[in-house]
Structures are given as C-alpha cells and as structure tokens.
Amino acid sequence: MRTVLSLGLFGTLVATAHRGCGGHEIGRRNHGMLAHRQAISTDEASEAVSIGNTECTNYYYAPVANLKPYYPSPWPYDNVTNTDLSADILPDDATAMDLFGTINAELMAKFPNIQPRGTLDGNFTTAQNYSYLDPDCWWSWRHCTTPAADTGLVADITTVPEPETWGLGFDDGPNCSHNALYDYLQQNDQQATMFYIGSSVFNWPLQALRGTADGHQICVHTWSHRYMTALTNSEAFAELYYGRKIITDVLGVTPTCWRPPYGDVDNRIRFIANKLNLTTIVWSDDTLDWEEDEPSRDVTAADVTLNYQAIIDKVANGTYVTHGPIVLNHELTNYTMTEFISQYPSIKQTFQHVVPLCTALNLTHPYAETDIVCPDFASYIANRSTSAGSTTAASGAGSAPGSTTAVASKTGWASRNVAYSLLSIAVASSFFVAVTCG
Numbered sequence: 001m002r003t004v005l006s007l008g009l010f011g012t013l014v015a016t017a018h019r020g021c022g023g024h025e026i027g028r029r030n031h032g033m034l035a036h037r038q039a040i041s042t043d044e045a046s047e048a049v050s051i052g053n054t055e056c057t058n059y060y061y062a063p064v065a066n067l068k069p070y071y072p073s074p075w076p077y078d079n080v081t082n083t084d085l086s087a088d089i090l091p092d093d094a095t096a097m098d099l100f101g102t103i104n105a106e107l108m109a110k111f112p113n114i115q116p117r118g119t120l121d122g123n124f125t126t127a128q129n130y131s132y133l134d135p136d137c138w139w140s141w142r143h144c145t146t147p148a149a150d151t152g153l154v155a156d157i158t159t160v161p162e163p164e165t166w167g168l169g170f171d172d173g174p175n176c177s178h179n180a181l182y183d184y185l186q187q188n189d190q191q192a193t194m195f196y197i198g199s200s201v202f203n204w205p206l207q208a209l210r211g212t213a214d215g216h217q218i219c220v221h222t223w224s225h226r227y228m229t230a231l232t233n234s235e236a237f238a239e240l241y242y243g244r245k246i247i248t249d250v251l252g253v254t255p256t257c258w259r260p261p262y263g264d265v266d267n268r269i270r271f272i273a274n275k276l277n278l279t280t281i282v283w284s285d286d287t288l289d290w291e292e293d294e295p296s297r298d299v300t301a302a303d304v305t306l307n308y309q310a311i312i313d314k315v316a317n318g319t320y321v322t323h324g325p326i327v328l329n330h331e332l333t334n335y336t337m338t339e340f341i342s343q344y345p346s347i348k349q350t351f352q353h354v355v356p357l358c359t360a361l362n363l364t365h366p367y368a369e370t371d372i373v374c375p376d377f378a379s380y381i382a383n384r385s386t387s388a389g390s391t392t393a394a395s396g397a398g399s400a401p402g403s404t405t406a407v408a409s410k411t412g413w414a415s416r417n418v419a420y421s422l423l424s425i426a427v428a429s430s431f432f433v434a435v436t437c438g
C-alpha cells in the first residue's frame with residue numbers, strides 16, 4: 001500500500017512504512033519533568049509488528065525526524081537546572097522572525113502593559129497583585145472568556161450552539177497509547193476534536209496521522225504545553241507558531257483553532273493567537289480527569305465519574321435546552337481514556353448528539369487548506385442516523401488495515417494526500433532509511 005505524506009519543507013515524499021527507535025516521552029502534566037527515555041533499537045521483527053502492538057515503543061520515522069533542525073526541541077528542558085523551558089523562535093528562522101516582528105509591533109501598540117505572569121509551571125504567586133477588575137481578561141484569574149469590546153478581540157468559544165449536544169474533544173494527544181480509544185471512537189462512528197501538542201506530534205507522528213485518518217478535527221495545543229501567560233511575546237508566538245506548523249508538516253492541515261493549556265490565556269496571548277488565525281477554544285465543563293493522578297490534587301476516580309454524571313444530569317434539568325457543553329477530557333493516560341469509554345454509552349443515551357466542534361459550529365472549512373471539509377451539523381447527524389453505529393465496547397481487534405480510509409471518506413472529510421493508511425501498515429517498505437538509533 002502506498003501512501004503519500006505531504007511535508008511542507010521537502011515537498012511530497014512517498015512513505016510506505018515506518019521503523020522504530022529514537023524519540024522522547026511526554027512530560028507528566030504539571031510536574032514539569034520529562035521522563036527521558038533511552039532511545040531503543042529495534043530489529044526487523046519488531047518493525048513487522050503493527051504499531052497497535054508496539055505502541056509507546058519509540059520509533060524513528062525519517063520524514064519527520066528530518067524536520068528536527070526546523071523546530072525547537074520537543075518538550076524543551078534544561079537538563080542542568082532541571083527546569084522546563086518554553087519553545088522560542090529559532091534564531092535562523094527568518095520566516096518566523098519576520099512574522100513575529102510584524103505581530104509584535106501591533107501587539108506592543110495595542111497592549112503595551114500586559115506582562116508575563118508567574119512561572120512556566122503555573123506558579124502565579126507573583127501575580128497576586130493583579131487588578132480585581134481583570135483588565136486583561138485573564139482566564140486563570142476568574143475564568144474570563146469575553147474580552148472587553150474595545151480590545152477588538154472576539155470571545156473565546158466555550159459552548160456549542162446546538163441544544164443537548166456534547167461538543168467532543170480530547171486534549172494532550174497524540175498519546176502513544178491511544179489506539180484503544182481511537183479504535184473505540186472508530187467502532188462507534190464517532191469523530192472528535194483533538195487538541196494536539198506539537199512536541200508529541202513530532203515524537204509520535206504516526207499516532208498523529210491516525211487522528212486525521214480517522215476523520216477527527218485537529219486543533220493546536222501549543223508546542224510544549226506551558227502556561228501561556230507566563231511566556232514572553234516571542235515565546236508565546238513560538239509555542240503557537242511551531243505547534244501549528246508541525247501539524248501542517250506532518251498531517252498536511254493547518255488548524256484554525258487552539259486551546260490554551262490549563263485554559264491559561266489573556267488578551268496578550270489571544271492577540272498573538274488571532275494573528276496566527278487561531279480561534280481560542282476553552283470549555284464549559286471540566287471532568288477533572290487530568291487531576292486524578294496528581295498527587296498534589298485531591299481528585300479521585302470517583303470524583304471524576306461524578307463530574308461526568310453531573311454534566312449528563314444537566315440535560316434533565318434543562319441546562320442544555322438552548323446549547324450544549326464543550327467538555328474538557330483527555331487522551332492523557334490509560335485512566336482518562338478508559339473513563340471516557342465507560343461514560344460514552346451514558347453520554348450518547350442522554351444527549352441528543354455527540355459531535356466534533358467543527359461540526360457543532362458548522363465550520364465546514366476548519367483548516368487553511370480549503371479543500372478539506374468538516375461535515376456540518378445537519379450532514380453529520382443525517383449520516384449517523386442512517387448508519388448502524390452502536391455504543392459497543394471495543395472489541396480488541398485493533399484497527400483493521402485499510403479501514404481508516406473508508407472511515408475518513410464516510411465521515412465526509414475529503415481525503416487528500418495525507419497518509420491515511422500509514423498507521424496500519426506493518427512493514428513492506430521501500431522507504432526505509434538506514435538508521436542509527438541513539
């Protein structure tokens with residue numbers, strides 16, 4: 001099976017398989033530490049195993065590894081001081097520098113007084129003197145999502161306009177172990193909006209490719225998942241710019257939406273995002289699934305189940321007569337994904353509809369590439385009501401080779417030269433590059 005991967009920097013490459021070794025592992029959220037993993041060598045035998053059985057085994061995928069000089073370090077980290085860093089503009093990236101120069105001049109003219117706050121890990125102790133009037137519409141302060149009219153900034157998206165409709169999204173992917181979740185969504189003919197972290201797209205490009213192959217909408221979730229209001233203008237720009245660019249280079253689509261990690265956004269950050277054509281999407285309801293395994297937080301699995309139930313219960317009391325929630329949940333750990341799967345039948349039963357955000361908002365062209373179409377609400381619903389989708393548990397069969405192409409077209413996402421079936425290809429390569437792992 002031959003598939004074509006569109007790579008912005010190198011034109012079109014023919015990619016027929018992948019091989020393993022190299023890469024990094026995601027840092028645990030909020031902990032500010034990277035689990036630096038030794039690159040592992042693989043042999044022909046392990047290559048012959050589909051990625052579904054080797055998930056979270058690092059692999060080397062030349063078309064993306066070759067992009068490394070054009071990007072900041074994935075999960076930038078100072079291994080001497082053991083501190084998180086942010087992405088910043090690469091000094092030799094003239095295109096990014098030029099664009100930032102233009103944006104920054106406008107930004108300084110418009111919001112000259114908004115300073116970075118706190119630390120990259122969200123310690124806002126030093127920001128305690130922030131005015132209670134919330135002049136910068138800082139989400140982390142009192143969940144402001146509507147900037148004052150004179151800023152010229154649009155309100156963040158927090159809900160969907162369709163009644164009793166669950167706006168489905170997952171943060172923090174692509175997760176190397178997400179196949180069980182994606183299989184489950186596929187079996188239920190369910191699309192979602194995936195907020196992908198640029199560093200993880202770089203480290204797990206084949207998992208990211210499955211996102212588009214399965215017909216999910218992709219939005220930007222920055223390059224390295226820092227608190228955005230802590231960053232300088234150029235760092236904030238870089239987090240969004242490279243987070244968006246890696247999605248274009250690997251997936252062939254340029255998102256027009258982003259979600260601030262931890263919701264942490266203010267008018268300065270909104271302005272930069274806006275200049276990168278990124279609409280800010282936050283949420284109306286948080287399951288707190290991401291806090292479940294945080295030792296510093298007091299959230300148990302039972303709490304998260306209750307949080308899901310509370311959202312579901314709000315259908316009965318009329319909360320969603322005029323709109324639907326955008327719910328925060330994650331493809332972050334086995335727990336967060338398992339919990340979603342166990343809640344899904346109940347969500348489907350109670351809400352009229354469960355749809356990706358582009359569908360709920362009728363954003364039929366969610367990318368800069370206008371040939372890619374997201375089904376509008378009416379079409380998505382019409383297609384589902386005639387299909388035999390059911391909320392069954394994952395069969396454990398894994399993704400069948402080739403099936404992703406069918407799903408992608410079935411959902412109405414016009415296919416283009418993106419590597420739809422790459423993930424299910426076991427071996428059979430003519431594109432292997434001799435690789436030294438390490």
Ligand SMILES: *[C@@H]1O[C@H](CO)[C@@H](O)[C@H](O)[C@H]1NC(C)=O
Pocket residue numbers: 079080
């Ligand atoms: C820190 O990073 C540098 C450059 O990436 C590397 O050469 C060095 O070995 C690392 N040190 C440790 C202690 O990991």
Ligand SMILES: *[C@@H]1O[C@H](CO)[C@@H](O)[C@H](O)[C@H]1NC(C)=O
Pocket residue numbers: 123124125126
């Ligand atoms: C947050 O920052 C303040 C002031 O710099 C410091 O005193 C405090 O220990 C920090 N808190 C944490 C949890 O690191």
Ligand SMILES: *[C@@H]1O[C@H](CO)[C@@H](O)[C@H](O)[C@H]1NC(C)=O
Pocket residue numbers: 126127129130131
């Ligand atoms: C708040 O205090 C910090 C120092 O702790 C200072 O840099 C900042 O300018 C102050 N902000 C305001 C709005 O007063």
Ligand SMILES: *[C@@H]1O[C@H](CO)[C@@H](O)[C@H](O)[C@H]1NC(C)=O
Pocket residue numbers: 275276277
């Ligand atoms: C934003 O979108 C406009 C209109 O499509 C386009 O001209 C511009 O280049 C885009 N800007 C960026 C930074 O992508």
Ligand SMILES: *[C@@H]1O[C@H](CO)[C@@H](O)[C@H](O)[C@H]1NC(C)=O
Pocket residue numbers: 314317318319
């Ligand atoms: C429905 O229940 C929620 C959660 O208890 C509550 O916040 C909300 O005000 C209720 N809405 C109505 C319309 O009763």
Ligand SMILES: *[C@@H]1O[C@H](CO)[C@@H](O)[C@H](O)[C@H]1NC(C)=O
Pocket residue numbers: 025026174175176177200331332333334335
């Ligand atoms: C993905 O999920 C697994 C558990 O399912 C977790 O251990 C891992 O840290 C997550 N992160 C990434 C980047 O895959």
Ligand SMILES: *[C@@H]1O[C@H](CO)[C@@H](O)[C@H](O)[C@H]1NC(C)=O
Pocket residue numbers: 177178180181334337338341
């Ligand atoms: C969670 O982990 C178990 C054991 O490895 C695995 O069988 C299951 O598929 C995983 N579930 C999800 C949703 O990733």
Ligand SMILES: *[C@@H]1O[C@H](CO)[C@@H](O)[C@H](O)[C@H]1NC(C)=O
Pocket residue numbers: 161360361362376377378379
């Ligand atoms: C989306 O389209 C449907 C009809 O196709 C319409 O009822 C709904 O109001 C539209 N929603 C938005 C947000 O435009």
Ligand SMILES: *[C@@H]1O[C@H](CO)[C@@H](O)[C@H](O)[C@H]1NC(C)=O
Pocket residue numbers: 375376379380383409410411412413
């Ligand atoms: C609906 O499904 C049909 C076939 O399953 C597909 O051809 C069509 O593109 C889909 N339309 C939309 C808007 O999703």
Ligand SMILES: [Zn+2]
Pocket residue numbers: 171172221225261262
């Ligand atoms: Zn996140």
